[in-house]
Amino acid sequence: MVGGRLAPPVDLIRNASLFLDFDGTLVEIAARPDAVIVTDRLRAILGALEAALPGRVAIVTGRPLAQVAALLDVSALALSGSHGAEMLWPDGRRIDIPPPLWLAPTISRIAGFSEGRAGVLVEEKPFGVAIHYREAPDEERACLRFAESLAHSSDIELLHGKMVVELRMPGADKGAAVSAFMKQAPMMGTVPLVFGDDVTDEAAFAMARTLGGSGVLIGDERPSAARYRLPAVSDALDWLEAAAMVPA
Structure with missing residues (x-):
């Protein structure tokens, strides 16, 4: 046991x-x-x-x-x-x-969002993209709201983790x-x-x-x-x- x-x-x-x-x-x-x-x-x-x-x-x-x-x-x-x-x-x-059609433009939009936000890290993946804010905890609310707005506009699954939010292909x-x-x-x-x-x-x-x-x-x-x-x-x-x- x-x-x-x-x-x-x-x-x-x-x-x-x-x-x-x-x-x-x-x-x-x-x-x-x-x-x-x-x-x-x-x-x-x-x-x-x-x-x-x-x-x-x-x-x-x-x-x-x-x-x-x-x-x-x-x-x-x-x-x-x-x-x-x-x-x-x-x-x-x-x-x-094949990568979802939304991935490349979403990565581009997230890169624009993260620009100038010190400590926010964008991690590109084959079938999704993650926004890390462990080094920028004050940006949590902004990161979550931005990710949610992207997920609601396309066929995207939103995954929440510890100081990270990920947008990925569902299914x-x-x-x-x-x-x-x-x-x-x-x-x-x-x-x-x-x-x-x-x-x-x-x-x-x-x-x-x-x-x-x-x-x-x-x-x-x-x-x-x-x-x-x-x-x-x-x-x-x-x-x-x-x-x-x-x-x-």
Whole structure:
């Protein structure tokens, strides 16, 4: 028992397809996205898991697909980036969704808005754009009102975070990515097992339940659709390392 929620038994790996978040699950969260440390141990664990579950291991992350591919050798793994908007199978099949038509002009408008607002950071993404105001807390109200005005004028989803607001393409999430992978061989007919740490992983946890599988929350206890929990990234790596040795 881990703080009221069970730790997952390692034999859950049998007949499972494994879906792994990246930041906060496989690597410690860093101050900057490019500052994460991918260890040789993590690379070895992913290799062992792929050998144990050939074609049934996926990285499902909010990072852009190309960014994760640069950090990891994903040639033998399935991969979903940008919260389900990008999909890549180990055999090279992929789903490439064109950027929404509103993205370029919206980025331009936000750049104009942020000009002269010290501390407001604009982060461009493949399918959205984020406005960070962590270093300009007095600009919070202005940032939120401006983002809301843009979201109401187009087919844009508005996501609120800690000192950030993001405008993104609606319809894609990590749950949809899990569902899409599970409809394809060799994952079809197995049970999804999802590891994640953030609220953005909740859609994947819920989809795992719908498909007869389970979610594993990494980190502190909180309300979640995950059935199981492990306290930290180090515990997740220990579990994955042990699970890779479980006989099929």
